[in-house]
Amino acid sequence: MNKQVKLFLASIAFALLLVAGLLGMGEQSVGAQGGVTGFANLRITNFYRAQPRTALTVTMNGTVNSTGTYQRLTAAGAVATSGASITVKPAGTILTLINVGSNTITFTETGTLVSAGNIALGANDAATLYSDGTNWYQVSASNN
Numbered sequence: 001m002n003k004q005v006k007l008f009l010a011s012i013a014f015a016l017l018l019v020a021g022l023l024g025m026g027e028q029s030v031g032a033q034g035g036v037t038g039f040a041n042l043r044i045t046n047f048y049r050a051q052p053r054t055a056l057t058v059t060m061n062g063t064v065n066s067t068g069t070y071q072r073l074t075a076a077g078a079v080a081t082s083g084a085s086i087t088v089k090p091a092g093t094i095l096t097l098i099n100v101g102s103n104t105i106t107f108t109e110t111g112t113l114v115s116a117g118n119i120a121l122g123a124n125d126a127a128t129l130y131s132d133g134t135n136w137y138q139v140s141a142s143n144n
Contacts, residue, residue, distance in 0.1 A: 074101030083113020
């Protein structure tokens with residue numbers, strides 16, 4: 001199945017889910033490989049729910065290649081890695097990193113990470129990043 005057919009089918013599925021939601025058919029979800037495009041505006045009337053991804057184990061100087069917006073992280077011990085080790089995603093991508101382990105994970109403000117300094121995620125800490133396609137910009141953090 002070519003990319004245009006997949007996009008067309010994903011667009012139809014998304015439209016059907018929107019109609020189902022308007023008709024009160026309960027909670028719906030949509031997923032499309034490569035994303036759903038072609039909308040000038042997308043309005044979410046209640047809550048946006050990002051699917052939590054399987055936790056990635058971060059290693060010393062390792063790469064973090066997130067698989068979704070809500071990326072859980074863990075580490076076997078206290079680790080540090082370059083901000084450039086967070087794989088950059090297409091412009092407009094929002095990424096929330098949450099440390100679900102007990103060991104601190106530190107991302108140094110180098111390379112493609114633009115923040116107010118190093119990001120140290122202790123247990124249950126989170127950082128939200130925004131991609132411009134070239135860099136990650138930290139837009140929020142929580143120290144829990």
